Amino acid sequence: MQAIPVSELKVGMRVTIPGSWFRHPFIRNRFVLNSQKDIDRMMSWGLTRVRVESRECGIPHAVIDKACSTDTAVPEPAETIPPDLMEFLHDSGIDPDCRAAAVKACSKMVMKQLMENIPDEETISAAKNGFYEVIDCILEEDHLNRYLLSIRDYDTCTYSHSVNVGVLSLLVARRYFGNSDRHDLRELGIGFFLHDLGKIRINPGVVMKEGLLTDEEMTEMRRHPLYGFDILKETNQLTTESKLIVLEHHEREDGRGYPYGLYGGEIHEYARICALVDMYDALTSDRPYREKMIPYQALNLIKGKLADRTQRELFENLVLVLGEN
Numbered sequence: 001m002q003a004i005p006v007s008e009l010k011v012g013m014r015v016t017i018p019g020s021w022f023r024h025p026f027i028r029n030r031f032v033l034n035s036q037k038d039i040d041r042m043m044s045w046g047l048t049r050v051r052v053e054s055r056e057c058g059i060p061h062a063v064i065d066k067a068c069s070t071d072t073a074v075p076e077p078a079e080t081i082p083p084d085l086m087e088f089l090h091d092s093g094i095d096p097d098c099r100a101a102a103v104k105a106c107s108k109m110v111m112k113q114l115m116e117n118i119p120d121e122e123t124i125s126a127a128k129n130g131f132y133e134v135i136d137c138i139l140e141e142d143h144l145n146r147y148l149l150s151i152r153d154y155d156t157c158t159y160s161h162s163v164n165v166g167v168l169s170l171l172v173a174r175r176y177f178g179n180s181d182r183h184d185l186r187e188l189g190i191g192f193f194l195h196d197l198g199k200i201r202i203n204p205g206v207v208m209k210e211g212l213l214t215d216e217e218m219t220e221m222r223r224h225p226l227y228g229f230d231i232l233k234e235t236n237q238l239t240t241e242s243k244l245i246v247l248e249h250h251e252r253e254d255g256r257g258y259p260y261g262l263y264g265g266e267i268h269e270y271a272r273i274c275a276l277v278d279m280y281d282a283l284t285s286d287r288p289y290r291e292k293m294i295p296y297q298a299l300n301l302i303k304g305k306l307a308d309r310t311q312r313e314l315f316e317n318l319v320l321v322l323g324e325n
């Protein structure tokens with residue numbers, strides 16, 4: 001296997017880093033480069049070269065780049081996922097890590113299309129159809145789980161949070177509910193992916209602000225669950241229960257959440273899954289006022305605050321899903 005300088009790497013290559021060159025308890029040593037950020041991160045680890053297993057993961061670099069770039073023109077609602085990317089999503093012949101990269105790229109593209117257009121009935125309906133494609137792929141292909149979760153460690157493109165929470169919540173919900181037909185995981189998945197939709201109605205300067213928010217900005221930011229719920233109600237989209245995911249995903253077990261200050265059992269079960277995963281994703285992401293925690297630290301912190309049996313069971317399922325990575 002050929003070793004090449006990190007500076008010559010390209011998005012889409014599948015690389016291997018020998019354990020004697022770099023070792024980290026939570027980072028895999030073999031993966032596909034999903035964005036330029038992955039390459040930058042390897043440089044920040046002090047790596048000067050890596051072994052390239054394959055120069056192409058099967059998905060053209062330009063396709064993944066297009067999904068992650070903030071400069072790309074917003075796709076029209078009608079197309080949502082471009083045909084070339086859709087092909088990779090449904091091609092069971094390609095390697096699971098490449099397929100997982102396609103799932104993530106498609107999710108980001110659908111999110112981008114939604115967040116950068118006016119959220120009317122047509123736009124949200126098109127996004128729903130795009131997410132159904134992604135959700136069906138995740139639900140049908142168990143073996144993609146570990147690859148889907150591993151991508152998260154390297155990827156920091158604009159819509160990552162919504163996509164990370166969407167994918168992980170869906171995996172937790174599937175494990176928690178098992179094969180019960182009382183729960184429509186396709187519809188739940190849409191709610192998970194759209195949990196932060198309401199941020200579209202908040203001043204972008206506040207949403208993107210790098211420093212701490214003022215009290216006034218924080219009050220505005222805390223309205224996003226209500227805004228998201230209103231958008232879905234106005235556009236007549238999603239089931240009532242999926243809308244509740246959007247409305248209640250910042251409620252907390254101890255009643256200190258928002259917008260209503262509900263307590264554990266008063267919060268819808270679906271929203272509790274989203275809230276748990278949202279908290280985990282926030283703790284394991286960098287923030288202006290603190291560095292990100294490693295998964296073990298984040299899980300330990302959450303474990304110390306578990307309120308009741310339901311939340312303990314949800315937490316156990318989160319740990320099991322993460323353990324599959």
Ligand SMILES: [Fe+2]
Pocket residue numbers: 195196224249250
């Ligand atoms: Fe949120």
